[in-house]
Amino acid sequence: MTGPGGVSARAVVTGIGVVAPSGIGVDAHWRTVRDGIRRTGPITLFDPGSYPTRVAGEVADFDAAAYADNRQLVQTDRWTHLGFAATRLALADAGLPERAPDPYGWAVTLASSSGGNLFGQRELQRLWGGSTRTVGAYQSIAWFYAASVGQLSIHHQFKGPCGVLVAETAGGLDSLAHAVRTVRRGTPVVIAGATECPLSPYALACQLRSGLLSDVADPEAAYRPFDRSAGGYVPAEGGAVFVVEERGHALARGARIYGEVSGWAATHDAAHTGPDPAGDPGQYARAMRLALDRAGVTADEVDVVLPDALGVPRYDRGEAEALRAVFGDRPPPVTTQKPLTGRAHQGGSALDVATALLAFRHDELPASAGPREPAPGCELDFLRTPRQPRNRVALVGARGFDGFNSALVLRGAPPAPRESGE
Known part of the structure; x- marks a missing residue:
């Protein structure tokens, strides 16, 4: 169409x-x-x-x-x-x-x-x-x-x-x-x-x-x-x-719009992972770059990243490395709510999309549920307090076991009007 x-x-x-x-x-x-x-x-x-x-x-x-x-x-x-x-x-x-x-x-x-x-x-x-x-x-x-x-x-x-x-x-x-x-x-x-x-x-x-x-x-x-x-x-x-x-x-039909799916990409590590299945963060970074390029979004326009956040040290370090490869030494704010809910595999990345769209709807980027003390190599800009989005752009990342990498760029619609007394 x-x-x-x-x-x-x-x-x-x-x-x-x-x-x-x-x-x-x-x-x-x-x-x-x-x-x-x-x-x-x-x-x-x-x-x-x-x-x-x-x-x-x-x-x-x-x-x-x-x-x-x-x-x-x-x-x-x-x-x-x-x-x-x-x-x-x-x-x-x-x-x-x-x-x-x-x-x-x-x-x-x-x-x-x-x-x-x-x-x-x-x-x-x-x-x-x-x-x-x-x-x-x-x-x-x-x-x-x-x-x-x-x-x-x-x-x-x-x-x-x-x-x-x-x-x-x-x-x-x-x-x-x-x-x-x-x-x-x-x-x-x-x-x-x-x-x-x-x-x-x-x-x-x-x-x-x-x-x-x-x-x-x-x-x-x-x-x-x-x-x-x-x-x-x-x-x-x-x-x-x-x-x-x-x-x-x-x-x-006069529908309310939460936001637009404006860019996406999927890559694969394409290598036997052997005893350490953490994979190649370079392919994960490539997925994020491709998604941003296809969305016509520059790195400095991204308000927030919702990461895969596996909670396994070698995966977490690899994800942080991928983010730095895409955004340089000052990645955008990062927030994850997976510690609150657990990891629901493919349902978890879909839930991250829901969180991002609702954040734009409410005009509030939610604070990250951790970490309390970032591990070495994982020093990212985790959102400690809620923040208003600037450009209404979110990047959601996900890594599937055995080498699957995906990234999605969302553009949020204008926020809903605030109710009186809210």
């Missing part, structure tokens, strides 16, 4: 649906971010007593039945239930109907990573430990990494070009980049983003195999990216889903 003079269509975000440890809905998420409230705690979705990692970020008080009917719920995993909820919230936030009035003009492109863990765990336990030695018929689809996209496409009648991006945490940004491309090719409404639920015995065992998880039992100290005491990440569920819309389509 092109505008006058062959100019590419512009893709804007008109709806945000958050279902995360930070809360359900954009208001709850923003309160958590603004006030710096830690939402991680002991794992309750199963008994983690025999595991070294026992802290996670869970979505509290989540009632899946409020967002999908029983027929859908029995066919799907909690990860998809979170996707049902986030999508409904995003559509409502955008002022769009539950069912696409023009099915072939609407599409859904989400990121996925580990699939339906809790559902698969239950069925495999039935297979190997139950008296029937069988699995249910829905095992064949509920665990599948594309299950959420398929279910949402059916339920909401999204029949345009649909797809799934798989690049671990980087996938949450890749989904938005793909949504922009889909808009530019003529589909006016695309659902993008990601949710995750990596909290089951099997899923936790898989993550522990990487050696990157924190084994600290105190939620206050378990996840401290860029800090001298950093010792791994805390897993989390949830994420965010967005309505990405062609700007003219959004304006024609």
Whole structure:
């Protein structure tokens, strides 16, 4: 889709649906971010007593039945239930109907990573430990990494070009980049983003195999990216889903616009990582440079960076090195809220996008949830107090395991008018 003079269509975000440890809905998420409230705690979705990692970020008080009917719920995993909820919230936030009035003009492109863990765990336990030695018929689809996209496409009648991006945490940004491309090719409404639920015995065992998880039992100290005491990440569920819309389509219906996805890039380390999987920060830096170039943004125009913030010392140093390679010795302010919520893989980078867009909406860049004492090599300009954005430009970075790197540039719309007495 092109505008006058062959100019590419512009893709804007008109709806945000958050279902995360930070809360359900954009208001709850923003309160958590603004006030710096830690939402991680002991794992309750199963008994983690025999595991070294026992802290996670869970979505509290989540009632899946409020967002999908029983027929859908029995066919799907909690990860998809979170996707049902986030999508409904995003559509409502955008002022769009539950069912696409023009099915072939609407599409859904989400990121996925580990699939339906809790559902698969239950069925495999039935297979190997139950008296029937069988699995249910829905095992064949509920665990599948594309299950959420398929279910949402059916339920909401999204029949345009649909797809799934798989690049671990980087996938949450890749989904938005793909949504922009889909808009530019003529589909006016695309659902993008990601949710995750990596909290089951099997899923936790898989993550522990990487050696990157924190084994600290105190939620206050378990996840401290860029800090001298950093010792791994805390897993989390949830994420965010967005309505990405062609700007003219959004304006024609009088939609509120959060901001524009104006630049993006993805690179890969393209090397065997061996015993140290931290990868090459040069390729991560290249992704950020490409995203800025494609957005037409100079380094000094960036108000804030929301980093990957893995919380593993060698990764954190590599990320800080990449930022200095892009921005020089004085990178822009950096803020991360992942210590408050845990790391939700592809859902976590989508949540960072939601945070950036809401920061512009509220005209306030939130303070970073750490580090208390930056580790050597990680001395960045972490936001210690909230700040007003200058240029309304954010750079969001994400690194997926096995060498995936992605970066996204967001331009925020003007802030919402302040309520009297606010």
